[in-house]
Amino acid sequence: MDLELISIALCPFVQSSEVVLRLKDIAYRLTIIDITNPPPWFEDVSPLGRVPILRIDDQHIVFESAVINEYLNDIASDSLLPEEPLQRARHRAMIAYGAAVLADLSGAVTATDESEFDDAAYDLDEKFDYLEDKKSDAVFFDGPEPGLVDACFAPLFARLDILKPARQLLDPGDHPKLDAWSSAVLRLGAVKQAIDSEFTALYRKSTKQRDGWLGRQL
Ligand SMILES: N[C@@H](CCC(=O)N[C@@H](CS)C(=O)NCC(=O)O)C(=O)O
Structure with missing residues (x-):
């Protein structure tokens, strides 16, 4: 699975996703954009015009850091959330x-x-x-x-x-x-x-x- 995390420098929400990726030992690529002058494709992948965006296998998009983090938690073993x-x-x-x-x-x-x-x-x-x-x-x-x-x-x-x-x-x-x-x-x-x-x-x-x-x- 190819995971690309789309980011801007200094975003705390992106950093939380990066911490989850590292805690779960999941490989990923980081793409840093300039939010004041975003690349043309950004509008298509970010419905709210914000980062982080997780692009999966170059075709699926997940947005909102809390949702991204739960998705990352779900795709690898050893859950970072309690069961109850x-x-x-x-x-x-x-x-x-x-x-x-x-x-x-x-x-x-x-x-x-x-x-x-x-x-x-x-x-x-x-x-x-x-x-x-x-x-x-x-x-x-x-x-x-x-x-x-x-x-x-x-x-x-x-x-x-x-x-x-x-x-x-x-x-x-x-x-x-x-x-x-x-x-x-x-x-x-x-x-x-x-x-x-x-x-x-x-x-x-x-x-x-x-x-x-x-x-x-x-
Ligand atoms: N609730 C969102 C907040 C994301 C957010 O605010 N991202 C900021 C950067 S830290 C952003 O993309 N801002 C761009 C803008 O508002 O133009 C999440 O958790 O993903």
């Missing part, structure tokens, strides 16, 4: 929550002044309170091995880590379970491969170039 329906639903809900946390982080990064930044950081902190409350004592989100939820949170944790010199948005004192979870996720080989030092440099540079309040502190 309510637990599965809980994990899927947490994946949707992770996307909302990423949106808050984006608000913090794009805030132009300190007061706008503080509002975004407050929203983020409230999300962290919820996660701290829901997090089990397990190493990963819900057990000793990483799952789909961990893959979806990896891009968030990586960004928070890169932004630390500017602001420690995830305070280990307030959110110890979340902090330990983030460290465990960032130590994973699959995460280090999918979110590498090249990304760190690029994300740092793009945050500084945005000239938002946070970028100016980096």
Whole structure:
């Protein structure tokens, strides 16, 4: 099976799919496009004009990262989701929550002044309170091995880590379970491969170039 993941640089949703591909040891090709000047074929493969897109054997298309990740989970052994329906639903809900946390982080990064930044950081902190409350004592989100939820949170944790010199948005004192979870996720080989030092440099540079309040502190 030929799997092509269509991406843009710095997309956290693409990175979550790459983490799943690496956790499941599935071979794939990465095609990076310029979303501001997409190739003519992009319109045909991306109904929402967004990445990630998974192209299978050059003929089938799957879009939306959560759907792509479940598909990848389904085609290889050792499921990254629990079996029990309510637990599965809980994990899927947490994946949707992770996307909302990423949106808050984006608000913090794009805030132009300190007061706008503080509002975004407050929203983020409230999300962290919820996660701290829901997090089990397990190493990963819900057990000793990483799952789909961990893959979806990896891009968030990586960004928070890169932004630390500017602001420690995830305070280990307030959110110890979340902090330990983030460290465990960032130590994973699959995460280090999918979110590498090249990304760190690029994300740092793009945050500084945005000239938002946070970028100016980096
Ligand atoms: N819900 C979507 C979100 C994907 C998304 O927002 N992708 C961004 C890049 S990170 C994108 O393609 N943006 C292009 C645009 O909005 O023009 C998913 O999980 O796949």
